[in-house]
Every structure is written in structure tokens, then in C-alpha cells.
Amino acid sequence: MPERTGPVFHGFVPGLGAGALYGLRAYGPRRPNDGLCFNPEKLLIDPYALALDRPLQLHDSQFGWAPGDSAPFMPKAVAVQPLLAAPARRKIPWPDTVIYELHVRGFTKLLPGLPEKARGTFAGLAHPVALAHLKSLGVTTLEIMPCAGLDRRAAFARGGG
Numbered sequence: 001m002p003e004r005t006g007p008v009f010h011g012f013v014p015g016l017g018a019g020a021l022y023g024l025r026a027y028g029p030r031r032p033n034d035g036l037c038f039n040p041e042k043l044l045i046d047p048y049a050l051a052l053d054r055p056l057q058l059h060d061s062q063f064g065w066a067p068g069d070s071a072p073f074m075p076k077a078v079a080v081q082p083l084l085a086a087p088a089r090r091k092i093p094w095p096d097t098v099i100y101e102l103h104v105r106g107f108t109k110l111l112p113g114l115p116e117k118a119r120g121t122f123a124g125l126a127h128p129v130a131l132a133h134l135k136s137l138g139v140t141t142l143e144i145m146p147c148a149g150l151d152r153r154a155a156f157a158r159g160g161g
Helices: 104-110 130-136 152-158
Strands: 003-005 008-010 099-102 141-144
Touching: 099 104
Parallel strands: 099 141
Antiparallel strands: 003 008
16 A cells, blocks of 8 residues: 555555555565565455455365465455535534544443443443533534444444434
8 A cells, every 4th residue: 555644554445446455465575484475366355445345254275374366265345435524514613613523332341320231332432421421521513433343334224323
């Protein structure tokens, strides 16, 4: 990947449209005893992919010790059209805005008074206990730290995070 933001390498492929299938390969030294396990014969799944073309089914070729290309047996990431957020309309003037950044799982796991079932979930973030806590701090705007999953829509539908 040609670009890097902190520890995350990333890149943009011009002309790659929605629905295109792709995978990644890592090139570099192969010295497992030193923790370097690059193996370009192994197709990798993009950890930030929003969709895969099929579920993962293990095959011997996917393991680093097995010879051969794993591509025929690996699910491919599916390029998706990003959802465009509706333009926000400011209801609170900037001078009165208090932004609170949080990690959903960590915040809801540690919040006293939150029911056990809601801990570690997006549902916990919407629970009256969490909302009351944020309101008591004077928070007007939440900034939710990134979360990743194979199917975020399903997690939201289940009330999970």
C-alpha cells in the first residue's frame, strides 16, 4: 500500500468500481523465527473490507507452511460504494458544542449502571443510563471511534456493536 496513516497502510485504486472483487498480497522477508511471515503466495483479506463474496472456509493452502497459491480458496473483498451521509444541520452553535470521542465497546463495558446485556454494544450507547451520563457531562456531540466488522448492518439490526 503506497500511503500510511499511523500504523494503517492504505491506498486507492483508480477505476475500481463498486462490485469489484479484490484481495491483498504482502511482499517482504520470510523469517518466521523473527516474526516476519511475508508470503506473496497467500491471498489476504482486507481487514477493512465492508463485504466479502463468500464465507471463509479453511483450506490447507491458506496456511503459511503450505506451498501454493491460496487465491482460489480465499474469499475476496467486494468494493462497495461508500454511503454518503446526509449533510448535517447544526442545531447547537459551535461555541456551545462539547464533543466527546468514545470507543463504543469500551465506553459501554465500563459504564456503571448499564445492564449486562447492553454492555459492549451500540444498544448500550443508546440506553438511558448512557445518555444520562453523557448529558451530565454536558456532551452535545459524539464522535464514535472506528469500528470494523464483516457486516455492520447485521450488528446494528441485532442491537450489537
